[in-house]
Amino acid sequence: MQNQIETFLERVEQCKSLVELNAVVAGLRDIFQVNHVVYHSVNSLGEPYALATYDQEWAEYYESEALYRVDPVVLGAFQRFHPYNWKSLDWEKKTARQFFQEAQDGGVGNQGVSVPVRGPHGEFALFSISHTCSDEAWARFLSVHMPDLLLIGHYIHASIRALEFPGEDGSYVVLSPRETDALRLLGAGLNRGRAAEQLKISEHTLRVYIESARSKLNASNTTHAVAKALAQGLINI
Amino acid sequence: MQNQIETFLERVEQCKSLVELNAVVAGLRDIFQVNHVVYHSVNSLGEPYALATYDQEWAEYYESEALYRVDPVVLGAFQRFHPYNWKSLDWEKKTARQFFQEAQDGGVGNQGVSVPVRGPHGEFALFSISHTCSDEAWARFLSVHMPDLLLIGHYIHASIRALEFPGEDGSYVVLSPRETDALRLLGAGLNRGRAAEQLKISEHTLRVYIESARSKLNASNTTHAVAKALAQGLINI
DNA sequence: GATAAACTCACCGGAAATGGTGAGGGTGAT
DNA sequence: ATCACCCTCACCATTTCCGGTGAGTTTATC
Numbered sequence: 001m002q003n004q005i006e007t008f009l010e011r012v013e014q015c016k017s018l019v020e021l022n023a024v025v026a027g028l029r030d031i032f033q034v035n036h037v038v039y040h041s042v043n044s045l046g047e048p049y050a051l052a053t054y055d056q057e058w059a060e061y062y063e064s065e066a067l068y069r070v071d072p073v074v075l076g077a078f079q080r081f082h083p084y085n086w087k088s089l090d091w092e093k094k095t096a097r098q099f100f101q102e103a104q105d106g107g108v109g110n111q112g113v114s115v116p117v118r119g120p121h122g123e124f125a126l127f128s129i130s131h132t133c134s135d136e137a138w139a140r141f142l143s144v145h146m147p148d149l150l151l152i153g154h155y156i157h158a159s160i161r162a163l164e165f166p167g168e169d170g171s172y173v174v175l176s177p178r179e180t181d182a183l184r185l186l187g188a189g190l191n192r193g194r195a196a197e198q199l200k201i202s203e204h205t206l207r208v209y210i211e212s213a214r215s216k217l218n219a220s221n222t223t224h225a226v227a228k229a230l231a232q233g234l235i236n237i
Numbered sequence: 238m239q240n241q242i243e244t245f246l247e248r249v250e251q252c253k254s255l256v257e258l259n260a261v262v263a264g265l266r267d268i269f270q271v272n273h274v275v276y277h278s279v280n281s282l283g284e285p286y287a288l289a290t291y292d293q294e295w296a297e298y299y300e301s302e303a304l305y306r307v308d309p310v311v312l313g314a315f316q317r318f319h320p321y322n323w324k325s326l327d328w329e330k331k332t333a334r335q336f337f338q339e340a341q342d343g344g345v346g347n348q349g350v351s352v353p354v355r356g357p358h359g360e361f362a363l364f365s366i367s368h369t370c371s372d373e374a375w376a377r378f379l380s381v382h383m384p385d386l387l388l389i390g391h392y393i394h395a396s397i398r399a400l401e402f403p404g405e406d407g408s409y410v411v412l413s414p415r416e417t418d419a420l421r422l423l424g425a426g427l428n429r430g431r432a433a434e435q436l437k438i439s440e441h442t443l444r445v446y447i448e449s450a451r452s453k454l455n456a457s458n459t460t461h462a463v464a465k466a467l468a469q470g471l472i473n474i
Numbered sequence: 475g476a477t478a479a480a481c482t483c484a485c486c487g488g489a490a491a492t493g494g495t496g497a498g499g500g501t502g503a504t
Numbered sequence: 505a506t507c508a509c510c511c512t513c514a515c516c517a518t519t520t521c522c523g524g525t526g527a528g529t530t531t532a533t534c
Contacts, residue, residue: 002239006384009384042473069414078357078469078470078471079357079358079470080357081356081357081391081394081395081398082391082395093502094502094503116357118355118356119318119355120315120316120317120318120353122467122473122474124470124473147243147246147388150387150388150391151384151387151388154318154319154387157318158318158319161318176479176480176481177306177480178480178481178482179480186460187460187461187464188461188464189456189457189458189460189461189464190457191457191458191519191520191521192520192521193520201481201482201483202482202483202484204482204483204484204485205481205482205483205484207521207522208481208482208483209480209481210521210522211522211523212480219426220426220427220428221426221428221490221521221522222460222521222522223423223424223426223459223460223463224424224425224426226460226463226464227424227425227426227463227464227467227474228474230359230464230467230468231467231473231474232315232316233314233315233316233361234315236279236359236361236468237359237464237465237468330532330533331532331533413509413510413511414510415510415511415512416510428489428490428491429490429491430490438511438512438513439512439513439514441512441513441514441515442511442512442513444491444492445511445512445513446510446511447491447492448492448493449509449510458491458492458520459491459492475534476533476534477532477533477534478531478532478533478534479530479531479532479533480529480530480531480532481528481529481530481531482527482528482529482530483526483527483528484525484526484527485524485525485526486523486524486525487522487523487524488521488522488523489520489521489522489523490519490520490521490522491518491519491520491521492517492518492519492520493516493517493518493519494515494516494517495514495515495516496513496514496515497512497513497514498511498512498513499510499511499512500509500510500511500512501508501509501510501511502507502508502509502510503506503507503508503509504505504506504507504508
């Protein structure tokens with residue numbers, strides 16, 4: 001089994017097209033003996049990407065109704081780091097219970113596990129496996145395969161990014177130290193006056209940094225510049 | 238070897254204190270037969286955390302000189318997803334070459350590999366291994382252990398977060414759908430007028446959402462609110 | 475040694491965001 | 505059914521930000 005997974009990771013890495021990757025990933029169902037395998041990006045802007053073995057009907061319904069807004073699997077992903085069992089989520093709310101029922105009817109298994117994957121440019125994706133079985137059987141599956149799932153999620157994500165954005169290896173925007181300082185302080189909630197004070201420069205000068213950062217980042221205002229810098233990992237708050 | 242790593246991951250998960258974790262992680266040197274093992278958070282605000290087997294002298298010098306501002310390993314981390322060989326970084330610049338020399342003198346190996354780890358609340362950390370050997374030997378090491386390193390970095394990060402912030406499992410701030418919409422559009426560069434237009438509501442109403450989001454996030458202005466929401470994974474751009 | 479980029483400072487007018495206060499209807503939960 | 509929270513709309517005065525234009529010094533790279 002461990003050998004199969006290693007081979008799988010290598011095949012994922014070597015995929016030359018998204019179609020090929022799709023087929024390879026679908027093959028996970030045989031390796032793990034589960035019903036469904038899903039990878040999808042969770043960015044609200046930009047082109048969403050999804051790769052799923054679900055029935056098309058369910059996938060279209062999910063998309064058309066924007067169910068990610070109530071799906072506890074997606075909502076929970078934002079706060080989690082390690083792979084998480086769907087059973088550990090909050091299914092108490094009315095909308096969540098209703099969603100679960102609809103998902104069942106749509107062919108999604110009663111068990112599932114998801115791996116949050118976070119990338120350098122603000123990307124956020126989920127790799128999930130779903131199955132139909134008892135709680136005990138599922139717990140046994142997870143206790144064995146959690147680490148594998150983490151690896152698989154990351155490899156799939158890397159492969160998809162590499163295929164979708166071939167030239168993305170290097171850095172995009174490079175901010176100067178002062179520009180970085182400026183955006184970092186603004187992102188931390190200081191206004192221009194305070195930020196300038198903190199950096200021991202005049203507010204006029206600070207403005208120059210903000211503007212040059214804005215132009216480098218192709219941002220329409222300060223908030224946008226800070227958001228882009230954050231999303232691209234140029235600053236951290 | 239593979240067995241040793243599995244055992245190591247289990248021990249990391251079960252650590253009851255940071256001191257214990259420190260000792261367990263240092264044990265990686267024996268498992269991999271390398272000189273140094275390092276984990277450190279890279280957040281510019283908040284309490285930095287570091288766990289390293291480097292000489293204390295070098296660690297203190299690095300900290301006091303704020304060398305993370307020129308360290309290509311740190312700078313490169315922001316743009317990368319998969320574990321990366323230090324050799325693949327840009328060492329051409331004058332400051333970088335000088336830093337490399339100083340690091341050598343400080344006892345850091347000539348080879349190294351780092352794993353970027355991104356967490357749910359904007360955390361960003363680096364797990365690194367450094368060693369002294371030939372390029373060929375290092376390439377062989379990496380070709381075998383890249384996946385292991387990815388796993389180890391994530392497990393250490395999870396363990397540290399669990400020990401430092403015991404009650405952090407649940408969610409922090411919950412934004413309403415409209416609040417999320419508002420911050421998302423503002424983070425995408427729209428001004429209040431355009432954002433309101435997009436959401437088909439009056440600008441007055443939009444302002445209410447911004448203000449309530451600001452108060453929930455304890456943010457001092459719109460830019461701060463968007464930055465916090467981004468860092469906490471409440472919105473994506 | 476030239477060229478580019480970063481860092482520093484300054485003015486002005488118009489545009490946009492903020493803080494405070496108020497109000498009504500809808501929905502979900504205890 | 506009451507409480508809390510969400511969605512929607514409005515005014516006013518003040519603070520802050522934006523866009524354009526200009527210019528001198530230092531540092532780094534070719």
